[in-house]
Amino acid sequence: MMGLLSMRSINRSRGRGFFVGVKACVGVLLVLGAAEMAARRWLPQDALTYRDSDNPRLGVELLPGASGMKAGAAVSINADGLRQDPLPTPKPEHERRVVVAGGQETFGLGVDESKTFVRVAESGLEALGRVRTVNLSMYSYNLAQKVELVCEKLPRIQPEVVVLQASDHDSGGLPQGALNAPHLKNWLRGHSALARRAAEAHYLRPMHGSALPTAASHDADKEATAAQEQLRRFQDCVKRLGAFGAVMMISDPAGDGAVSGVARGLRTEAEKLGLPYIDAGPAIRRLPQAERTLGPASRFLSPAAHRATAHELHRILKPLLHRRKAMTPPTRPSS
Secondary structure (H helix, E strand, O other): OHHHHHHHHHHHHHHHHHHHHHHHHHHHHHHHHHHHHHHHHHOOOOOOOEEEOOOOOOOEEEOOOOEEEEOOEEEEOOOOOOOOOOOOOOOOOOOEEEEEEEOHHHHOOOOOHHHOHHHHHHHOOHHHOOEEEEEEEOOOOOHHHHHHHHHHHHHHHOOOEEEEEEEOOOOOOOOOOOOOOHHHHHHHHHHOHHHHHHHHHHHHHHHHOOOOOOOOOHHHHHHHHHHHHHHHHHHHHHHHOOOEEEEEEEOOOOOOOOOOHHHHHHHHHHHHHOOOEEEOHHHHHOOOHHHOEOOOOOOOEOHHHHHHHHHHHHHHHHHHHHHHHHOOOOOOOOO
16 A cells, blocks of 8 residues: 555656656747747848758858848849859850959858959959859858868869959868758758847857958968868869969958968968969948948948959969960869
8 A cells, every 4th residue: 555655656756756847948948939039020130041951061061042031232143142143054155254262351241242243243254255154152261161062062063263362361160060960950041030140140150250360370370271272182183173373361440451360371382383372351441431341340341342353353463364265274183
């Protein structure tokens, strides 16, 4: 009898514990539901224009077919994951393609696609024949991600010239998420305003970094070495396609012109590899301070800064396109 009473007591205790757990779960769900409803109603929400990538070296990538407003400007992503009109397939016989691979500066956060320096540059190349510029970018990428994107996407695009756009804040590795489940995270972002806002803040954080290390600092030396390694990989991928490579640095428009470790490493390695190198930063800083970015607290380039950058890009493209028309560069065997 005592044993039976003990079992009943245990079962009642377990039952109470079960219902307490159910109530706690229901409470959590109600709180999350209320927070989700508040986020959808009160928090500003940009269009979902990216997804987690199946390529772990990229981390994230633009979402094919996405469209909407992003940072105050209309954004449309084509089926190839590019912010521009679809590329003709197969490539037209007499068309030459110039790829600019970069981050938020190339993507053109906050400006219309027609006003990005990639598109403005195309309009100034008519005298060189049928030239199409291709915007190969993602707005949160560091240098390693940009190079990986080049190596993954170039065979499909078939370019003659590839320009690697870099910035002072291109150092560092991939942002580490708390959940390594790309398909689940993509679903959550697509269905939850809270999840999307948290993820967006996570991936945009590298674009709002602290002050740059000085050229003599230990961190800057490591950044320079890492940048050199990435540039060598970039050149390998470009040469395998028989294309010409170049480097364009867009140093911080709000900075004082100090040379970062990334810039120092890329310039040094570009000279060794024989790649054209140009820094659009001085041209942007010649603009009045208020005209360089979209606002006093913004690091996004203004339309005027995009025009200045397009002018500098021409200095790379015109001689390279002339050379590409006259000769084919030697390919480097795969290792």
